[in-house]
Amino acid sequence: MNFKEIEPKWQKFWENKGLFKAPSEPIPDKKYYNLVMFAYPSGDIHIGHFRNYTIGDALARYKKMRGFDVLHPFGWDAFGLPAEEAAIKHGIHPREWTLNNIEVSRVTLKRLGIGYDWDREVITCLPDYYRWNQWIFLKMFEKGLAYQAESLVNWCPHCKTVLANEQVEDGACWRCHQEVTRKNLVQWFFKITEYADRLLQDLDRLEGWPERVKAMQRNWIGRSEGARVIFKLDPERTELPVYTTRPDTLFGVTFISIAPEHPLSKTLSKGLPEEKMVNDFIESTLRRTERDRTAQGEKNGVFTGRYALHPMTGEKIPLWIGDYVLAGYGTGIVMGVPAHDQRDFIFAKKYSLPIKVVVEPHSQELNALELKEAYEAYGTMVNSGPFTGFFSFDGIKAITEMLKEKGLGDFEVRFKIRDWLISRQRYWGTPIPMIHCEKCGVVPVPYEDLPVKLPEGKIDFIPKGRSPLEDVPTFIEVTCPKCKQKAKRDPDTMDTFVDSSWYFLRYLDPKNEKLPFDPKKANAWMPVDQYTGGIEHATLHLLYFRFFTKVLHDLGYVRIDEPVVRLFNHGMVSDSQGEKMSKSKGNTVSPSDLIAQVGADVTRIAVFFAAPAEKEILWSEDGIGGAERFLNRVWRFFESALEQNEGEERPEKVWRKLHQTIKRVTEDMERFSFHTAIAALMELLNVLEEEKSKGKFARSVMAIYAQLISPFTPHIAEEMWEKLGNKSSVFQSEWPSYDPKALEESEIEIVIQVNGKVRDHLTVAKGAKEEEIKLKALDSPKVKNLIGDKELKKIIVVPEKLVNLVVQ
RNA sequence: GCCGGGGUGGCGGAAUCGGCAGACGCACGGGACUUAAAAUCCCGGGCCUUGCAAAGGGCGUGUGGGUUCAAGUCCCACCCUCGGCACCA
The missing domain is CATH 3.40.50.620 (HUPs)
Incomplete structure (x- = not known):
């Protein structure tokens, strides 16, 4: 065939x-x-x-x-x-x-x-579709969910466009794997952070989602609970807010670190002897790549010559600039607690800053001078003024509450996820439906003017680091919808x-x-x-x-x-080596070639049977051979069943196997276990061949067989269905159901165990009494031999399954 | 470091509720058919071991412990591996 x-x-x-x-x-x-x-x-x-x-x-x-x-x-x-x-x-x-x-x-x-x-x-990519991207964008703009902002964004030098946070993997572009750099640009964002809590919480409702996907999303959203603590600059009393998850260590603060990107970093040391060193440090740090800077280990910093006041003690705390402080997380300023944070510890050791122990493990004193590393676990608070003796958890609450009373802090929840940067400096995307007017500012394109279509004709696509649309005057130059003066369209397109x-x-x-x-x-x-x-x-x-x-x-x-x-x-x-397939490696397998060689159904079976659907397949031609062999056998058996008319009896063994198969295939479809569904169909075929089923009975079995196999091999199934005399599609037929009675066996084989080990087998009638099974088991010569004159302690009978004789 | 998967023959894998571990297939070995080959069909197979054979015995689901009449499956501790997050304060 x-x-x-x-x-x-x-x-x-x-x-x-x-x-x-x-x-x-x-x-x-x-x-x-x-x-x-x-x-x-x-x-x-x-x-x-x-x-x-x-x-x-x-x-x-x-x-x-x-x-x-x-x-x-x-x-x-x-x-x-x-x-x-x-x-x-x-x-x-x-x-x-x-x-x-x-x-x-x-x-x-x-x-x-x-x-x-x-x-x-x-x-x-057709205006019929992308006009609605623009429509949704405008709706989001109205709700304040789409906004334009200047910020430090990820820039792919190869793709010559900006990227969202999610699209940077290990410091590299997700598409081309080129190392990403940072740029300060005005771009459009969607305010996904406003939904961070809901996106996180609703994961719990998604029972039908794989745990690993939910775990990845939880990691990505990165919720953390802590406190905002306000230090005040001395003497101006400008607020320096920091975010911490460990307010219980507040009394251990010995310095404050500010991210080099933070605007304050540039201004704090103005006119001080430290100014030049600070500026040099900032400049050299910003020149380093993100990947280089975030490589764990070394931490560098510089003292600004300035101090802040501790919100509890009023102590003067030195202000440093630290290259390990992330500008984009929290407030870009952190409190340095070297005794209880490993990064601060390394930093303090390097610059000989004081270390002050304020949390101790249960029944053990810590000596700041002897610490080899930060003690980061929770414990009992010491040297913490009125909070000394508190356990960390209580201290976190009490300290934050007191800060709140003083107006110097509050409980705060932070997320790692950032807003979704959607501007792209490329041509082949949805134009952002916004107009920049010198007089009116940023003006949305009126709904009735949608879609804003991409310009056609000759366009220079060679990336220059700005949108190609910027150079298309017929596109860019518009009149402002508000004041009717000359204005410009936003030149960027949306993230796909x-x-x-x-x-x-x-x-x-x-x-x-x-x-x-x-x-x-x-x-x-x-x-x-x-x-x-x-x-x-x-x-x-x-x-x-x-x-x-x-x-x-x-x-x-x-x-x-x-x-x-x-x-x-x-x-x-x-591929068979476990390598990702790619055109450049030349190890791809083309479905078109496979259909041309062996057909779609054989290819489908091969792919389904190769591995559980959720697991990786290492592609091998052998699977095709096996699939072809199987379908050939199905077809040969089907033809022999069609040809012969005699043999109308219904052997119990085949009948039972048929109904077991219906049950298994149905259950396997529901749980996405396609490879075992096919295995069940193979087993049924084995039994049909062994029993040499023929004639009317075999034909009725094959009708069901065609239905059961049809999700995998739809063409062959239709062909069989037609040859069995049906006019309509097999897919218009009703999925077969099994007869629970057909699953029941009149004689059941029971396992005899002695001390949990299988020693013999026993055939009993269905519904045999426990007593009968016991007697029969004890009657087995093998069992008698094994027991000998040992004492029989206990007999366990699991009806229709096994009997276990416990002897000593 | 934190979070989430996973570890079963030569290989892909099965065992859905604690009850015969290895279904089904691939690859392999042997045989039949054939002048020959392909195709097809039949037989074999976890490992070790006793036996000429028939037939037995022991071990075995990453490691060590535990619960149980009985553990791949449950509990505890650990190892390895894959993936996510990670200087996130």
């Missing part, structure tokens, strides 16, 4: 029948929104995509047979840098390059037998992660020209019941789209405030 020859026939059949079209509003209790991460069209579909999308496809087909209204849409994350790079390299316009790739990939997806509702296809933050809502109403989506339709389909994709977006897309959902919820456009009930992360597909 040449499987690949029948595949186009069934693909056409499905398309003509509109098998995968979803209703615009589903039956409420029977809806299944089955979402897979849409694709960046960088060429053709690769094997990683293939794995992702066959999982989604198998689920869609299974759920349809279970009677659900299934929504299984697809689209393209079509903006992004590679399109511009291709434009520079090959002189093709990014749009043309992108749309060509989409064309090629769409055909491949169809040939892979993946069934989408293509009427809902979304392409983010904006596009992917709400595409799942556009699928629900893709042609809407009045709104990004109709809330009624959104409420009918949301939340997404199942989302399937890779783990790489754990703290990127998966954080951003939760944020967008909450914003759109707060704006009143969706009822739900979490987008996805159940999240599944499939494993990667690597």
Whole structure:
């Protein structure tokens, strides 16, 4: 049987029948929104995509047979840098390059037998879509959730654009791995920090999400509880707020450190003998790379010549500038407690600053002079004025409360997460719908003027470190919507992660020209019941789209405030050495080639059976051979079953195996254990072959077999279904259910253990009494031999399972 | 350092509720068919050990302990490994 020859026939059949079209509003209790991460069209579909999308496809087909209204849409994350790079390299316009790739990939997806509702296809680089990015941006601007600010931002010198925090991995650009530098720029941000607490807390509600994704998001959001403590500059009494999680160590402060980037650093020493040293230090520190500076270990600093007053004791505390103080976290100023913070300890030792012990472990005195490292644990407070004798936890509370009374501090919760920087200095993205007017300032583009379209024609894409749009006068030059004077458009485009933050809502109403989506339709389909994709977006897309959902919820456009009930992360597909596949390494496996060689169904089985869906696959051709062998056997058995008419008896063994298989496959589909579902189907085939099942009975078994295997091998299943005399699609049939009675065996094998070790087996009738089992077990010659004249202490009988004889 | 996964044959892995560890497959070895090969079919296999054989025995799910009649599964301590966060005060 040449499987690949029948595949186009069934693909056409499905398309003509509109098998995968979803209703615009589903039956409420029977809806299944089955979402897979849409694709960046960088060429053709690769094997990683293939794995992702066959999982989604198998689920869609299974759920349809279970009677659900299934929504299984697809689209393209079509903006992004590679399109511009291709434009520079090959002189093709990014749009043309992108749309060509989409064309090629769409055909491949169809040939892979993946069934989408293509009427809902979304392409983010088309104005139909990105105008709603602009619309949402304006809504967020109105709510104060989109704002422009000057700050030190991550800059990728290779991509020549800024990056959000989430897009810097280990100090390098997530896309090109070039080391990131810092720049002070005015950029647009989304205020995700305002949602930090909700994004964190609601993770607890996401029971259907993998623990590791939730852990990553918790780490990333980085909530910490502590206190703001205000030191005052001597003598001006300017406030120097610090953030600390250890107010209990407040009496141990012997210096204060300020980040070199902090504005105060430049001004504190003005006119003092220290001024030059301070300026030199700041300058040389700022010149160092982020990675170099944050390498743990060495700490450098310089004394400013100035002092601050301790909020409790009024003591004069020296002010230092320290290169280990992060400008972007807390207040950019920290209190130095060398006895109880390892970083402060190293710093104090280096510059011979005093060390003062204020917390001691239980029943042990610490001597500041003898400390080898900071004592960072909690303990009993000492040398802490009225708080001496308190335990740390009580001290934290009491000290913060007293600071609050004095107006010199308060409890404070801090997050590590920063606001989402969305400006990009590139062409191929959504224009930011803002106008800069000399007179009126920043003015939003009126809604009726949307979309702000990307200019067409000849554009110089070569990155120069500023947006290519800046050099397109027809785009940049506008009149101010307010004062009608000459003004300029914002030249930047949006981060493409904006596009992917709400595409799942556009699928629900893709042609809407009045709104990004109709809330009624959104409420009918949301939340997404199942989302399937890779783990790489754990703290990127998966954080951003939760944020967008909450914003759109707060704006009143969706009822739900979490987008996805159940999240599944499939494993990667690597080469046989475990190396990541890439075009440059030449170790890629092309799904298109595989379909051409062995067909889609064989490839699908091979990928499903290679490993549990959540684990990495080390790709090997051997898997293809095994899959092909299995499907050939299925087909051969199917044909032999069709041919013969005699043999209508229903052997109990096969009947039972059939129903066990229905049960197992059904349960395995529900728990995403596709490889064991296939193993169960292999076992059933083994039994069918062993028992040489034939005729009518075998045909009825094979009808069920076709249904059970159909999520994995849809084409072969349809072919079998048709040959069995059915006119409609196997996917319009009802998923088989098992008969619990068929699972019951009339005779049951029972294990006989002596002292917990299996020594013999016993066959008894179903429902045999304990007493009978005991007697039979004791009657076993093997058992008699083992027991001999030892004393029988106890007999444990687990009905229908085992009997354990305990002897001494 | 903190947080989260995971450790089972040569390999991918199974064991879903504490009850026969290794299902299913890959690779491998042996055999049948064939002039031959491919394809296909049959047989074998955790490790060690007694035995000519038939048939036995012991050990075995990262390590050490514990609970239990019974532990891959539960509890305690530890080791290794993968991933996330990390000069975050």
